[in-house]
Amino acid sequence: ASDRLLGHSSTQSSHRLLAYSDALISIIATVMILPVAHTKMEDDEELRQSVQLLLTTKIAVYLMTFLIVTVAWAAHIRLFQVIVRIDDCLALLNLACMMLITFLPYTFSLMATFPENILGILLFCGCVMVIGVIQSVIVLYAFSRPFLLSEHVQISENQTFYKHHILKVIMRVPLMCLFASIFSFIFFQLSYVLLAIVIFLPYISQCLKWCRSKAIGQVDESPESMLFYTYLPNEPLSKERVEAFSDGVYAIVATLLILDICEDNVPDPTVVKEQFGGSLVAALQVYGPEYLAYFGSFATVGLLWFVHHSLFLHVTKTTRFMGLLNTFSLAFVGGLPLAYQLTHEFPRNSRNELEAIQISCVIIFFAGIFQLCIWVAALYNEQETLHPYVRYGGREHAFMLAKLALYPCVALGTFFLTCILSRFSASIFHLMEITVPFAFLVLRLLVRVGLALLRQIFCPDRSDLRT
Amino acid sequence: ASDRLLGHSSTQSSHRLLAYSDALISIIATVMILPVAHTKMEDDEELRQSVQLLLTTKIAVYLMTFLIVTVAWAAHIRLFQVIVRIDDCLALLNLACMMLITFLPYTFSLMATFPENILGILLFCGCVMVIGVIQSVIVLYAFSRPFLLSEHVQISENQTFYKHHILKVIMRVPLMCLFASIFSFIFFQLSYVLLAIVIFLPYISQCLKWCRSKAIGQVDESPESMLFYTYLPNEPLSKERVEAFSDGVYAIVATLLILDICEDNVPDPTVVKEQFGGSLVAALQVYGPEYLAYFGSFATVGLLWFVHHSLFLHVTKTTRFMGLLNTFSLAFVGGLPLAYQLTHEFPRNSRNELEAIQISCVIIFFAGIFQLCIWVAALYNEQETLHPYVRYGGREHAFMLAKLALYPCVALGTFFLTCILSRFSASIFHLMEITVPFAFLVLRLLVRVGLALLRQIFCPDRSDLRT
Numbered sequence: 001a002s003d004r005l006l007g008h009s010s011t012q013s014s015h016r017l018l019a020y021s022d023a024l025i026s027i028i029a030t031v032m033i034l035p036v037a038h039t040k041m042e043d044d045e046e047l048r049q050s051v052q053l054l055l056t057t058k059i060a061v062y063l064m065t066f067l068i069v070t071v072a073w074a075a076h077i078r079l080f081q082v083i084v085r086i087d088d089c090l091a092l093l094n095l096a097c098m099m100l101i102t103f104l105p106y107t108f109s110l111m112a113t114f115p116e117n118i119l120g121i122l123l124f125c126g127c128v129m130v131i132g133v134i135q136s137v138i139v140l141y142a143f144s145r146p147f148l149l150s151e152h153v154q155i156s157e158n159q160t161f162y163k164h165h166i167l168k169v170i171m172r173v174p175l176m177c178l179f180a181s182i183f184s185f186i187f188f189q190l191s192y193v194l195l196a197i198v199i200f201l202p203y204i205s206q207c208l209k210w211c212r213s214k215a216i217g218q219v220d221e222s223p224e225s226m227l228f229y230t231y232l233p234n235e236p237l238s239k240e241r242v243e244a245f246s247d248g249v250y251a252i253v254a255t256l257l258i259l260d261i262c263e264d265n266v267p268d269p270t271v272v273k274e275q276f277g278g279s280l281v282a283a284l285q286v287y288g289p290e291y292l293a294y295f296g297s298f299a300t301v302g303l304l305w306f307v308h309h310s311l312f313l314h315v316t317k318t319t320r321f322m323g324l325l326n327t328f329s330l331a332f333v334g335g336l337p338l339a340y341q342l343t344h345e346f347p348r349n350s351r352n353e354l355e356a357i358q359i360s361c362v363i364i365f366f367a368g369i370f371q372l373c374i375w376v377a378a379l380y381n382e383q384e385t386l387h388p389y390v391r392y393g394g395r396e397h398a399f400m401l402a403k404l405a406l407y408p409c410v411a412l413g414t415f416f417l418t419c420i421l422s423r424f425s426a427s428i429f430h431l432m433e434i435t436v437p438f439a440f441l442v443l444r445l446l447v448r449v450g451l452a453l454l455r456q457i458f459c460p461d462r463s464d465l466r467t
Numbered sequence: 468a469s470d471r472l473l474g475h476s477s478t479q480s481s482h483r484l485l486a487y488s489d490a491l492i493s494i495i496a497t498v499m500i501l502p503v504a505h506t507k508m509e510d511d512e513e514l515r516q517s518v519q520l521l522l523t524t525k526i527a528v529y530l531m532t533f534l535i536v537t538v539a540w541a542a543h544i545r546l547f548q549v550i551v552r553i554d555d556c557l558a559l560l561n562l563a564c565m566m567l568i569t570f571l572p573y574t575f576s577l578m579a580t581f582p583e584n585i586l587g588i589l590l591f592c593g594c595v596m597v598i599g600v601i602q603s604v605i606v607l608y609a610f611s612r613p614f615l616l617s618e619h620v621q622i623s624e625n626q627t628f629y630k631h632h633i634l635k636v637i638m639r640v641p642l643m644c645l646f647a648s649i650f651s652f653i654f655f656q657l658s659y660v661l662l663a664i665v666i667f668l669p670y671i672s673q674c675l676k677w678c679r680s681k682a683i684g685q686v687d688e689s690p691e692s693m694l695f696y697t698y699l700p701n702e703p704l705s706k707e708r709v710e711a712f713s714d715g716v717y718a719i720v721a722t723l724l725i726l727d728i729c730e731d732n733v734p735d736p737t738v739v740k741e742q743f744g745g746s747l748v749a750a751l752q753v754y755g756p757e758y759l760a761y762f763g764s765f766a767t768v769g770l771l772w773f774v775h776h777s778l779f780l781h782v783t784k785t786t787r788f789m790g791l792l793n794t795f796s797l798a799f800v801g802g803l804p805l806a807y808q809l810t811h812e813f814p815r816n817s818r819n820e821l822e823a824i825q826i827s828c829v830i831i832f833f834a835g836i837f838q839l840c841i842w843v844a845a846l847y848n849e850q851e852t853l854h855p856y857v858r859y860g861g862r863e864h865a866f867m868l869a870k871l872a873l874y875p876c877v878a879l880g881t882f883f884l885t886c887i888l889s890r891f892s893a894s895i896f897h898l899m900e901i902t903v904p905f906a907f908l909v910l911r912l913l914v915r916v917g918l919a920l921l922r923q924i925f926c927p928d929r930s931d932l933r934t
Contacts (some may be wrong), residue, residue, distance in 0.1 A: 012780050015637060016710055020772060022719035023490070029724065035730050094909060095769040102725050109733045110747075117747045209632065251490035251715075254497065258569050263502050266576045280577075280584045295566065302562040305487060309558065313479050429637065441559060 011147060014086045019244055021076060021098060026248025028102045029069040029332045032062040033256070035109065059335075061112040065105045066331045068199050072101050072131070074323070075170070076242050079135060082166065083142045084150045091136060096290040097134045111430045121191050125181035132174030139166055173198055207321075214380070216329075237421045242326060246312075249330045250305040256337045257294040265290055289344030296433045297340035304333055304367055304438060307403055311375055314387040314400065322385070324376050329370035332363050339363045343429065354422050357429045361415040368407035375404055402447045410436055476739040478614060481553045486541060486711055488565060493715025495569045498799045499529040500723070502576065526802075532572045533665050533798045539598070541790070542637070546602060549633065551617045557605060564601045567594045572678040585651040588658050594643035599641030606633055640665055665842075674788075681847070696707040704785045709793060713779075714799045719773040723804040724761040731884055732757055756811030762809050763900045764807035767831060770907060771800055774870055781867065782845060788840050789852070797839035798887055799830050800924040806830045810896065821889050824896045828882040835874035842871055869914045870907075877903055 036058040075239035076097075083090070104127055137440045142148045153162055180194040267283045268284035276282040308329075313323075378385040382392065389396040414432045418425040439446075503525040543564075550557070571594055578587035608628045609615045620629055647661040734750045743749040775796075782789075810825035845852040849859065856863040881899045885892040906913075 016714065016776055016779075018712070020714045020718060020776075024721060027718055027722045028725070031726050031729060034726060035733075088769065088773075088777070088911070089908065091773055092904065093765075095773065096904075099769065102722055103761075104766065106725065106729050106732075107731055113733050113736060114739075114747055119747045121752070165582055172521075220861065222638065244486070247487045247490055248718075251487060252719075255491060255494045255569055257493070258573065259498055259501060262498060262576055264574050265573070266502075266580050269580060273580070280586045284586070294570075298569065299562075302566065303559075306558055307481055309487075310555070311484075323477050356502070408906055434832050438552075439564075441556065445638055 002250060011087050012091075014080055014084060017086055017091055017094060018080055018241060021094065021377055022232075022244040023248050024098050024102060024239055025069055025073045025076070026245050027252050028105060029073075029312075030249050030252050031107045032065040032254075032445060033111070033253075035121070035295070035336045035337055036062055036335075041079055042075075057232075059111045061105075061108050062334070063109050063331060064199065065381075066114075066327070066334065068104060068108070068218075069101065070327045071199060072104070073245060074172075074237070074320075075135075079166075079170070081139065081238060082150055082153055082162075083138070085148045087145075089141060093134055093138050093141070095457055100131050100134075102130060103127055110339055116188070118188050118191070121184045121188065121195070122181050122375075124195070125177035125184075126189075128177040128404060129181075131173040132171055132177075135170050136167055139163065139170065147290075179371055182259055232324065237320060238324045239312070239315065239318045241305070242318050242323055243312055245307070246308055246326060246330060249333065250301055252296050254301040254305075257297055257341065260341075261287075261290060264330065276337050291346045293337075293340045294432070296430075297337045299433065299437055300340070300364060301333060301336055303437060304371070305406065306440065307371055307407065310400070311371065313373075314390040314396070315378060315385060316387055317385045319377070319381070319385065322377050325374045325377060329367050329374070332367035332370065335363050336360075336367065343426075349423060350428065352416060353434050354425045357418055357425050358415055359417070360429070361411045365408050365411035365415070368404070369406070372404040375400065398451055399444060399447050402443055406436070406439060410439075443452050472551055478552050478554050478916075479558075481547055481551060484553055484558055484561060485547055485708060488561065489540075489708055489711040490715045491565050491569060492536055492540045492543070493712050494719050495572060496533050496797075497573045497716050497719050497723075498539075499532040499576070500720075500801045501527075502806060503529055503802075503805055514741070516655045526574050528572075530798060531579075531666065531803055532575050533794070534802065534866040535571060535575070537570065538666060539571070540712060540788075541704070542602075542640075544705055546605065546633075546637070548705065549617055549620055550605070550615055552615045554612075554615065557615070558604050560601055562606070564598055567598050567601075570594055583655070585655050585658075588655065588662070589648050589653045590930045591662070592648035592658075593639075595644040596641040602637050603634055605632065606637065608705055625862055660696075674791075680923065697708055704787060706779070706782065706785045706791045709785050710779055711792060713775055713797060714772070716800065717768055717775070720801055720804060721765050721768040721772075724757075724764055724808065726916060727808075728754075728757060728761055746754070757808070759897070760804075760807045760811045760867060763810075763897075764804045766805070766900065766904055768800060771874065773837070773907065774835070774874065777867070778838065778842055778869055781857040781863070782841075782852060783854055784852045785842070786848070786852065787925060789844050792837050792841045796834050796841070799834035799837065802830050803827070803834065810893075815893065816890060820894050822887060824892050825882055827896070828878045828885070832875050832878035832882070835878060839875060842867065865918055866911060868916050869917075870912055873903070873906060877906075 058264065065156065086094075104124065107120055107124040110117075110123065114120060140163075143159065146154050149159075156162060166205060174197050180198075183194065184191040195448040260413055265287045267280070267286075272280055272283045278356075316324075323434060339356065339360035343353065343360055346352035346356060375390075379392070387392050390400045391397065410432055414428060417428050421428065469718040475781065553561075571591065572595060574587055574591040577584075577590065581587060589812065607630075610626065613621050615625065616626075616821065622624065623629060640816075641663050643661055646663075647658040650661065667752070732754045734747070734753075739745060739747055739750045785793075805825035806823070810827055813819035813823060855861050857867045877899060881895060884895050
């Protein structure tokens with residue numbers, strides 16, 4: 001502990017503050033799936049209609065919240081890569097900042113429900129501007145006490161230059177929000193365009209930059225950009241914080257369904273007495289499908305976490321692009337409990353049930369395929385980003401590919417099977433849920449057998465040489 | 468990253484698995500406050516009555532869940548202090564274990580709602596027994612691959628002895644549950660007694676042991692108990708995991724109210740049009756108190772986290788007794804959002820509102836006082852458990868005392884003020900909410916002034932000497 005209390009008695013390592021912030025932000029990012037999940041679906045109504053109703057507002061709110069919160073989180077990472085030590089004052093300022101970030105999802109739901117009312121826009125812009133002011137205060141405070149800064153900045157000669165640069169970067173978004181709130185009084189459609197730019201610009205510019213660098217080769221970094229290395233958007237994300245954020249999302253998503261079950265699925269004693277003749281077992285059998293949904297979604301989320309964990313064990317550096325792919329994967333993971341709940345809400349063999357099962361498969365597929373994409377993106381730059389074991393030709397390369405490809409393949413297979421054998425869709429889906437955990441247990445064996453078979457088929461001579 | 472992939476390519480550091488487990492367990496521990504918070508209170512009904520109704524079942528369920536989950540968590544810590552490295556198989560087994568732990572709260576609510584039906588008991592005992600079996604499998608698996616064990620066990624000569632001892636400790640609770648489930652068919656009251664013993668025994672024995680050691684001095688540790696040091700209940704808890712668990716609880720509690728707000732407090736467009744003449748601002752003013760409740764509870768939980776963070780920065784070793792006090796503190800923190808929500812749910816100046824405010828003060832008081840108790844307990848053994856700065860006579864001693872005492876004192880003061888000036892109770896409470904964050908900001912200054920004053924009063928000569 002003595003290394004956590006440095007020099008100044010009031011100075012502390014920022015580790016736990018960051019872990020707490022990560023936990024808060026990951027919960028907030030996934031929370032907006034709850035209004036989606038709690039939308040009542042009538043049995044007589046077609047799923048297609050209610051899904052369309054959902055798609056227009058609630059799912060949009062969920063995805064937008066997820067993206068804007070991850071933008072705020074990325075900014076938070078960058079800020080605390082410059083400020084590596086904290087004191088009481090910074091901790092309190094950071095908490096104030098967190099309080100406003102957790103309020104952002106609500107302003108989004110207001111915007112989605114009342115798109116023509118400017119109150120939602122004004123509230124959102126107000127929050128963002130106050131967050132910007134607090135972050136500027138954090139920067140000014142930290143630069144007034146240089147022992148809080150990272151060593152790189154501490155020993156640098158042009159600290160004030162740094163300070164102004166960081167302040168400029170931080171105030172960019174609040175300034176755009178100020179314009180958006182002013183325009184909202186004149187022509188509110190323009191404000192939405194401005195806000196969309198705020199949310200998507202970092203992602204789009206990142207994608208473009210990545211594509212360009214792949215197309216025309218690595219762009220020379222100017223000496224000036226090297227100077228500001230610690231505050232450029234193409235700087236790698238802290239791997240620890242990406243892991244902490246992902247853990248938070250996986251944990252909250254895995255437990256979302258038990259929240260509902262604990263609250264809604266305890267029958268009323270009088271109902272049990274009157275409708276089920278006092279038999280609790282009979283009363284609980286009504287809820288049977290919901291328990292199944294819980295265990296199914298917990299297992300799927302848990303296994304996706306397991307794949308993520310295995311992948312990041314072998315990742316040595318997280319680029320921004322990998323972080324973006326991770327965000328997309330997590331956004332789909334957040335939708336899983338909803339999809340699983342839907343699969344058990346409709347009568348057996350109805351068209352609604354089939355569609356719900358297919359939606360689940362699509363969500364699992366995308367959650368898995370984006371995890372695979374993280375690895376593929378890492379392979380493009382494998383010298384810097386990956387452990388030798390999982391690079392091309394590494395001894396864990398094939399095994400990692402199998403782990404990452406298992407869920408997308410299974411989801412795709414289930415999807416097409418349910419298209420063909422639509423009458424048995426529920427059975428196929430449940431069979432998939434039960435088989436996959438065991439598949440992970442014996443995966444290493446399967447990969448070895450598969451590789452041996454491939455060697456036997458394609459180059460029997462070399463396989464003989466190897467053994 | 469190379470140090471995280473040890474020798475065997477499939478062996479991994481257990482750090483992230485433990486962080487994920489901590490996140491899951493902390494969410495589950497706090498989840499059962501939701502059914503309490505969502506109990507509808509009628510305005511015409513007296514709060515006292517509905518609180519009594521709550522107290523009998525839901526709050527009991529919440530507290531029991533919190534305790535049983537922390538017992539499971541402590542067992543998890545002990546297990547993974549022996550097994551320090553994991554592989555894929557252990558990670559999957561651990562996930563299965565987590566899935567069952569997250570199901571425990573539901574069995575508790577069944578027990579509370581249907582105390583005379585044995586189904587709840589059977590489900591609970593079934594879960595615990597399966598958890599025991601999985602943990603035994605984990606132990607057997609780990610001992611069959613000694614490179615997964617902690618070095619202390621790895622180099623030991625009597626590994627099989629260790630293995631049997633650990634298996635015996637693990638199977639104790641499932642065995643008691645087996646008896647409880649058998650007795651439930653004959654005389655179900657006895658099962659509850661058995662379950663209560665299971666839950667409270669570790670705590671009671673710990674308290675007794677601590678009291679005895681304080682009363683008659685340190686008990687000599689037998690050489691045999693030293694041999695099993697890594698699996699005795701009086702062994703210190705991993706400080707990292709106590710922090711991670713506390714962070715999870717604080718984070719989920721801080722965001723509990725925004726979950727509700729995002730779901731329930733977005734008005735329906737048709738309602739706004741018909742009842743408020745299309746004015747969204749007017750419609751949202753109805754929810755005003757709920758926003759206040761959100762910001763109030765977020766600030767209080769955030770500041771309690773801040774105090775906890777400051778305390779644990781200076782803690783070097785967490786004893787089991789400190790962990791127990793921490794659990795009590797967290798259990799009260801979990802009740803905070805509920806209390807804050809109540810304060811704004813009743814008409815102004817009603818008796819209900821006064822009582823709700825007083826309940827909030829009591830909860831804040833206990834959450835704070837148990838944090839203070841952690842420090843007091845640590846001071847008894849300060850050489851081992853505390854950083855020199857905060858020991859008696861350390862330069863941060865008075866400041867730490869002020870930090871820890873601030874919330875209990877303020878809560879107590881507010882409580883008595885509302886008793887005397889019951890007409891202004893709401894204003895006093897809101898004033899308290901606003902003042903406390905600023906009090907924390909200037910606390911260091913206040914402590915210095917206070918100390919200087921004390922010196923001036925009691926020993927003016929020595930203060931002159933010091934300056």
